Amino acid sequence: FVNWWKRKNQDDKTTRSLKQPSDIRSEDIADGIEGLIGNTPLMRIKSLSDATGCEILGKAEFLNPGGSPKDRAALYMINEAENKKLIQPNIGCTIFEGTSGSTGISIAMIAKAKGYNAWIIMPDDQAKEKYQLLEKLGATVEKVKPASIVDKNQFVNLAKRRAEDFGKNKEKNKKKLIDGDDNYERENSIENNEATGFFTDQFENLANYLAHYQGTGPEIYRQTNGKIDALVTGAGTGGTIAGISRFLKPLIPSLKVILVDPPGSGLYNKVKHNVMYSPYEAEGTRTRHQVDTIVEGVGINRMTENFNMSTGMIDDAIRVTDEEAIAMARYLAKEEGLFIGSSSAINCVGCVRVARKLGPGHRIVTILCDSGQRHLTKFWNDEYLKQNNIYPKEEEGLNFIK
Numbered sequence: 001f002v003n004w005w006k007r008k009n010q011d012d013k014t015t016r017s018l019k020q021p022s023d024i025r026s027e028d029i030a031d032g033i034e035g036l037i038g039n040t041p042l043m044r045i046k047s048l049s050d051a052t053g054c055e056i057l058g059k060a061e062f063l064n065p066g067g068s069p070k071d072r073a074a075l076y077m078i079n080e081a082e083n084k085k086l087i088q089p090n091i092g093c094t095i096f097e098g099t100s101g102s103t104g105i106s107i108a109m110i111a112k113a114k115g116y117n118a119w120i121i122m123p124d125d126q127a128k129e130k131y132q133l134l135e136k137l138g139a140t141v142e143k144v145k146p147a148s149i150v151d152k153n154q155f156v157n158l159a160k161r162r163a164e165d166f167g168k169n170k171e172k173n174k175k176k177l178i179d180g181d182d183n184y185e186r187e188n189s190i191e192n193n194e195a196t197g198f199f200t201d202q203f204e205n206l207a208n209y210l211a212h213y214q215g216t217g218p219e220i221y222r223q224t225n226g227k228i229d230a231l232v233t234g235a236g237t238g239g240t241i242a243g244i245s246r247f248l249k250p251l252i253p254s255l256k257v258i259l260v261d262p263p264g265s266g267l268y269n270k271v272k273h274n275v276m277y278s279p280y281e282a283e284g285t286r287t288r289h290q291v292d293t294i295v296e297g298v299g300i301n302r303m304t305e306n307f308n309m310s311t312g313m314i315d316d317a318i319r320v321t322d323e324e325a326i327a328m329a330r331y332l333a334k335e336e337g338l339f340i341g342s343s344s345a346i347n348c349v350g351c352v353r354v355a356r357k358l359g360p361g362h363r364i365v366t367i368l369c370d371s372g373q374r375h376l377t378k379f380w381n382d383e384y385l386k387q388n389n390i391y392p393k394e395e396e397g398l399n400f401i402k
């Protein structure tokens with residue numbers, strides 16, 4: 001009888017937990033791919049938490065459908081352009097962006113979902129799988145030589161120009177090029193259902209920041225009940241760090257925000273000494289120094305509108321080497337099957353440094369931006385690393401972090 005009773009009880013529980021069709025609520029079903037963006041889980045990174053005595057929490061942004069937090073920024077920028085009537089679906093409008101990859105992938109995905117074309121311009125030294133993914137998503141991919149932001153063919157500048165030169169607005173755009181950019185919105189707006197070209201401009205477009213101010217930040221607040229001691233993350237456009245910290249800081253005044261920066265980026269010096277100065281004195285995006293190219297998606301040498309929104313919000317900065325990032329990614333894969341990309345890896349190194357400084361018992365939140373799957377041919381490729389004179393070492397525990 002006891003066994004029968006136990007089984008019955010179990011069956012009842014199982015039946016109760018299964019949803020009957022009439023119980024399925026519309027919020028349980030995502031409306032297309034856009035419906036899967038955001039609301040990512042926060043995970044306790046067990047090995048780092050156990051090793052440091054702090055609770056180290058990673059926002060699993062790699063679970064967005066396009067595989068990174070850039071889905072949020074791309075969706076906000078495209079929605080805003082639609083609301084301003086700068087683009088309209090299914091009439092051949094084309095979205096242009098200059099990107100190191102993640103934003104392009106997000107734009108290509110959302111463009112398909114909504115009825116737009118995507119034209120993505122990228123430096124030619126990024127991991128191969130990013131170009132392949134973009135092509136599979138039907139985007140036009142244009143590769144350019146890495147160049148300084150003052151170069152007219154630098155990937156961001158070229159994306160802007162391509163958008164201006166696009167399609168039926170040629171006549172107007174000619175005029176605009178002569179007159180300057182003042183009337184960008186009016187001159188690019190849709191008239192007579194003409195296809196337009198739109199430059200999303202992730203570095204300067206504050207819809208990027210807003211996606212994190214209205215999405216990622218509130219989600220982290222809810223998921224932690226506002227109990228966080230430090231936020232530790234890197235910046236590419238700055239949208240993520242600015243949006244989250246601007247939302248959280250007024251609600252949690254004791255929160256420390258710490259920027260993690262790769263070698264060759266000027267943001268570390270901007271935070272520490274209020275000067276935008278790169279160790280390699282480069283202009284534009286990170287100097288293409290040998291080992292600098294290994295960590296992708298973060299680090300920049302100019303002030304962007306999105307990073308500027310973090311003014312007064314960032315308390316400190318940490319530099320992380322490529323070697324440390326590589327060792328961290330391998331450590332997490334080995335210790336707990338967490339397979340991350342390069343920008344997530346520098347974030348995790350930053351978390352350990354901050355945990356050591358704060359001491360046990362604190363809660364630290366970071367962003368797990370993308371998966372290692374997007375970095376198989378570079379960051380996760382021992383052959384490639386060898387060619388760049390990097391030989392990942394097996395060290396005891398987290399001893400590779402000095």
Ligand code: PMP
Nearest residue numbers: 102235236237238240297343369
């Ligand atoms: N990680 C990856 C993989 C990225 O592509 C980017 C954006 N380029 C970032 C982090 C940085 O995010 P943000 O642009 O919001 O500063």
